[in-house]
Amino acid sequence: MVPTSYYLILSAIIFTIGAVGVLGRRxxxxxxxxxxxxxxxxxxxxxxxxxQWNNLNGQVFVFMVMAVAAAEVAVGLAILIAHFHLSKTTxxxxxxxxxx
Amino acid sequence: xxxxxxLLFALPAFGALIILFAGQWMSQKVVGWVxxxxxxxxxxxxxxxxFSLTALPAEERSITITWWQWMTIGDFHVPAAVLIDPLxxxxxxxxxxxxxxxxxxxxxxxxxxxxxxRFFFYLNFFIxxxxxxxxxxNFLGMFVxxxxxxxxxxxxxxxxxxxxxxxxxxYADCGKKAFIVNRIGDFGMILAMIMVWSxxxxxxxxxxxxxxxxLAPATATIICLLLLLGATGKSAQIPLYVWLPDAMAxxxxxxxxxxxxxxxxxGVYMIIRTNMLWHLTTDAGLVTAxxxxxxxxxxxxxxxxxxxxKKILAYSTVSQLGFMIAAAGLAAYGAALFHxxxxxxxxxxxxxxxxxxxxxxxxILDINRxxxxxxxMPTTYRTFLIGAAALAGIPLMSGFFSKDAILVVExxxxxALYLVGAVTALLTAIYSFRAVFVTFHGQPxxxxxxxxxxxxxxxxxxxxxxxxxxxVVAGVINLPFVLTLDRWLEPVIGEHEKxxxxxxxLGITISIVIAVLGVLIARSLYLTNEPWARRLTQPFSSxxxxxxxxxxxxxxxxxxxxxxxxxxxxxxxxxxxxxxxDGAVNSVGGVLSDAGEAVRKLQNGAIPAYALxxxxxxxxxxxxFIFAG
Numbered sequence: 197m198v199p200t201s202y203y204l205i206l207s208a209i210i211f212t213i214g215a216v217g218v219l220g221r222r223x224x225x226x227x228x229x230x231x232x233x234x235x236x237x238x239x240x241x242x243x244x245x246x247x248q249w250n251n252l253n254g255q256v257f258v259f260m261v262m263a264v265a266a267a268e269v270a271v272g273l274a275i276l277i278a279h280f281h282l283s284k285t286t287x288x289x290x291x292x293x294x295x296x
Numbered sequence: 297x298x299x300x301x302x303l304l305f306a307l308p309a310f311g312a313l314i315i316l317f318a319g320q321w322m323s324q325k326v327v328g329w330v331x332x333x334x335x336x337x338x339x340x341x342x343x344x345x346x347f348s349l350t351a352l353p354a355e356e357r358s359i360t361i362t363w364w365q366w367m368t369i370g371d372f373h374v375p376a377a378v379l380i381d382p383l384x385x386x387x388x389x390x391x392x393x394x395x396x397x398x399x400x401x402x403x404x405x406x407x408x409x410x411x412x413x414r415f416f417f418y419l420n421f422f423i424x425x426x427x428x429x430x431x432x433x434n435f436l437g438m439f440v441x442x443x444x445x446x447x448x449x450x451x452x453x454x455x456x457x458x459x460x461x462x463x464x465x466x467y468a469d470c471g472k473k474a475f476i477v478n479r480i481g482d483f484g485m486i487l488a489m490i491m492v493w494s495x496x497x498x499x500x501x502x503x504x505x506x507x508x509x510x511l512a513p514a515t516a517t518i519i520c521l522l523l524l525l526g527a528t529g530k531s532a533q534i535p536l537y538v539w540l541p542d543a544m545a546x547x548x549x550x551x552x553x554x555x556x557x558x559x560x561x562x563g564v565y566m567i568i569r570t571n572m573l574w575h576l577t578t579d580a581g582l583v584t585a586x587x588x589x590x591x592x593x594x595x596x597x598x599x600x601x602x603x604x605x606k607k608i609l610a611y612s613t614v615s616q617l618g619f620m621i622a623a624a625g626l627a628a629y630g631a632a633l634f635h636x637x638x639x640x641x642x643x644x645x646x647x648x649x650x651x652x653x654x655x656x657x658x659x660i661l662d663i664n665r666x667x668x669x670x671x672x673m674p675t676t677y678r679t680f681l682i683g684a685a686a687l688a689g690i691p692l693m694s695g696f697f698s699k700d701a702i703l704v705v706e707x708x709x710x711x712a713l714y715l716v717g718a719v720t721a722l723l724t725a726i727y728s729f730r731a732v733f734v735t736f737h738g739q740p741x742x743x744x745x746x747x748x749x750x751x752x753x754x755x756x757x758x759x760x761x762x763x764x765x766x767x768v769v770a771g772v773i774n775l776p777f778v779l780t781l782d783r784w785l786e787p788v789i790g791e792h793e794k795x796x797x798x799x800x801x802l803g804i805t806i807s808i809v810i811a812v813l814g815v816l817i818a819r820s821l822y823l824t825n826e827p828w829a830r831r832l833t834q835p836f837s838s839x840x841x842x843x844x845x846x847x848x849x850x851x852x853x854x855x856x857x858x859x860x861x862x863x864x865x866x867x868x869x870x871x872x873x874x875x876x877x878d879g880a881v882n883s884v885g886g887v888l889s890d891a892g893e894a895v896r897k898l899q900n901g902a903i904p905a906y907a908l909x910x911x912x913x914x915x916x917x918x919x920x921f922i923f924a925g
Contacts, residue, residue, distance in 0.1 A: 292901030296896045296897070
């Protein structure tokens with residue numbers, strides 16, 4: 197058996213990479229992909245615990261998360277494309293209409 | 297009969313209202329006569345009250361007419377009520393009688409005054425306030441009148457508020473000075489009233505008669521000293537007399553009415569009215585007597601070197617008030633009231649006569665520019681002479697009997713006070729006749745002024761003659777040994793002391809000598825220029841300069857009180873108010889504004905920043921749940 201902590205560490209690393217990417221990248225598309233990465237890392241955590249406790253609830257919840265991720269990607273990409281039509285750039289630094 | 301006492305107040309009140317609202321359509325004469333008629337009718341009312349009182353036996357001569365309950369706060373009851381007793385009726389008669397004569401005189405004196413409506417309104421208002429003062433049955437009602445006459449005094453002193461000259465400065469400032477100095481006295485009055493209520497539970501005079509016995513002597517002393525402070529403000533004694541000479545900036549009828557006959561006597565009246573408190577403390581009485589006599593001496597010493605006729609009379613008033621206050625302090629309330637009444641007559645007469653001179657010379661009262669006026673103004677001269685004789689205490693004039701009454705009491709009780717009184721009486725005689733001789737006798741010093749002088753019209757000279765007659769005969773109201781006034785006042789002041797015959801005769805003799813000596817000295821100094829008088833006064837010549845500068849009292853007050861307060865106020869206005877108070881208020885707004893500016897920076901429109909804030913929020917919540925949830 198692979199110790200559960202290995203999965204958790206892996207998941208944490210992936211989550212951190214995703215978080216850093218969300219906070220630090222400029223391209224909107226990359227940011228959405230990083231969000232997906234964070235969601236997937238959470239999936240990994242859920243599965244790891246499901247395996248440890250022999251409880252299928254974890255694995256079922258992964259499906260919920262995936263469904264949400266899919267819906268969110270759809271909406272997010274739609275917003276991104278709509279904004280791209282408007283400004284011809286994916287650089288989020290240029291999206292600052294809400295600035296004071 | 298007594299139920300209709302409201303008329304006494306309603307008459308001047310209606311007079312004032314009519315003048316206020318309809319005066320603009322009336323001529324100066326009509327307004328003047330309406331005002332005079334109101335006060336004359338009030339005088340008739342007061343005379344009726346007097347006769348109604350005499351019809352009652354002496355023990356019953358104290359009637360309270362309550363109109364309504366003014367204030368009821370828990371245990372604190374103050375009625376709006378009138379006390380009709382010998383003291384209040386005497387004061388009311390003096391106030392309305394002399395007041396009516398002065399109103400009539402003003403019709404002639406103020407004939408060229410464009411703002412006559414305001415003048416007569418203020419005069420009627422003053423009479424109303426003064427009546428409130430003397431007829432009220434409790435401290436608070438009296439205080440309403442007290443403040444009212446202070447207000448009337450302020451308004452009337454500064455009547456020509458847009459006028460300014462070398463002697464008075466801005467006339468408006470003279471009114472301000474009177475009001476503010478009076479306020480210091482009022483402070484004492486208010487504290488005294490509070491103490492009276494808190495120790496005795498009542499402010500009504502008739503109730504205080506029984507309740508006063510519960511007072512400890514020390515408490516009574518403090519209360520009476522505070523009342524004395526109030527009296528020194530209103531009656532122009534040391535230390536608060538400085539407003540009265542400046543009050544001469546007001547029109548002469550005002551000086552006659554308010555600053556000679558009536559308002560300034562309010563302090564004396566108040567002490568007589570509260571005698572039940574003064575009986576408990578001889579210490580406060582002694583302090584009062586000394587303040588009275590020292591003021592009398594100080595003012596007389598200044599009067600003797602003044603060159604403005606009204607200023608001589610002003611300082612003379614301060615001096616005579618000192619006599620009255622001293623008498624009240626020595627519990628000789630009958631003598632004090634006697635001098636109050638006679639002084640009202642002859643001092644008002646002197647002021648009105650001075651006004652007559654002023655009217656004739658178009659405002660010039662510097663005695664160094666007058667002289668020889670008796671040829672051209674015989675009536676004014678004769679009436680002024682009668683007034684001066686009464687003031688100096690020439691035998692058989694009213695002033696002789698009343699001043700002698702006070703001096704005899706001092707002779708009996710305190711020799712030191714008597715000596716001060718005797719010296720002051722001598723000075724009084726000298727300065728009174730100095731005024732007479734320099735103004736009316738000798739050669740005119742300014743020919744131009746002399747040429748334009750003419751006698752005043754009848755509407756001014758008839759009140760002069762009436763007051764002159766009163767100044768001569770009023771002595772009968774309290775002749776020595778007969779003492780009509782003392783007995784009349786017994787319901788209010790209690791039994792009067794009998795002065796031993798020897799002292800009475802000694803006092804009378806010395807007073808006659810003093811008066812005659814004073815006249816002779818004045819005659820030889822100012823009329824015939826005889827050397828013996830000059831030799832007599834030589835030792836005092838070094839005092840002339842300080843006396844001419846009024847003993848530097850005003851300068852001292854300016855240095856000690858006025859300048860520091862002005863400096864402090866200036867500091868408050870220029871530094872404290874803009875920096876601290878405005879600063880505090882502004883900085884509250886400033887802090888919020890800066891906080892808003894700082895918080896605003898959070899909304900920079902940068903998406904990574906928003907993402908970071910979400911992230912941090914999650915972290916915080918997690919920490920909370922791990923460590924505290």
